[in-house]
Amino acid sequence: MIKTTGWRFFLLTFILLSAATSSYGQAAKAEAEIRSIMQQYDVVGLSVAVVQKEDIVYANSFGLKDLETRTPLSNSDIFRIASISKSFTxxxxxxxxEAGKLSLEDDVSNLLGFKVRNPRYPEQVITLKMLLSHTSSINDSQGYFTLDSINPAKNPEWEKCYNSYAPGTDYQYCNLNFNMAGTILEKVSGERFDQYVKHHILDPLGLYGGYNVDSLDGSRFTTLYAYNADSNSFSPSPSAYAPRREAIRSYVMGQSTPIFSPTGGMKISATDLAKYMAMHMNKGEYKDTRIISKKSARQMQKEIASNGYGLALTTAKDLIPGKKLKGHTGSAYGLYSAMFFDPKQKYGFVVITNGCSAPDSDEYNKALAATINSLYRHLIDK
Structure with a gap:
């Protein structure tokens, strides 16, 4: 009996060691491929995280956090992640x-306190759902750093903020949509935008990040670099982490919200963003902490616009050939970010670079798309 048990223990140990060796070998292959991708696209730094079910099965950082000091990038470093921020809003x-404080079908005019109507369709209500799905018929032509641009009492050219098609009938990506949505969040909740997200999303999940620069450790900020194709060089973008202290000191609730950029201002590490992604992948819950209901999670992932965009999450049908993923991308100040997951097979990826020479015109940044496919091949589809 002892002899049999000994053989079983030996066999189990052998299987576990073989699996670990195999996983290590696959990770090494992925890393070699990622370094080649970085070289091809002049990537400054790259942070990645891979999730399966509720676990981060791989996380690593490559390259530099800062070119001038030659500081290596680490997994604890944080980035301004650009438009992935919209999903937090x-x-x-x-x-x-869910708390019954508003409805996605509410008239945005009533929520904001000024008229929000496409002048070509004055009787057509523009709803909160339309803002969150970029189907509102609103555009960024008058800017989006203040809601004065679309307020008829503040901007004589407010009509230019609207496209020619009727609300709810077509799609155009629009940052103003989400600065309006963030303002609505503040007005309805009575809590300052950055604080609401911290208290109701980040803290319950145990994540380090936020929209307010001064609430975070500045030493963890990853320098972002804009690429100049003419000179084949990179220049830092310090405005990505501008604290805007004067503006915050004179903050007006329900009006100054765009200061924190609900449309793009979240700062967080790739690893913590992956935990947040896992919450969405698992229908609103992560590690026994529920952030939103299953119904709300499904609603965010449901395709609304003709291109597959839902509520701050889109559907990617060609990022990984043959796979249908949910998520979002971001780009600003030279940074490129991507967060995509398979809600059925329960795996996902977060990939963020602080600068690269990959073309800005592609739907998916080529360096990030290649990295995600490499991680999928070696760590998920192994």
């Missing part, structure tokens, strides 16, 4: 909807 609004 939508998640927070889903919480308010």
């Amino acid at each position: 939508a998640t927070a609004l889903q919480q308010l909807a």
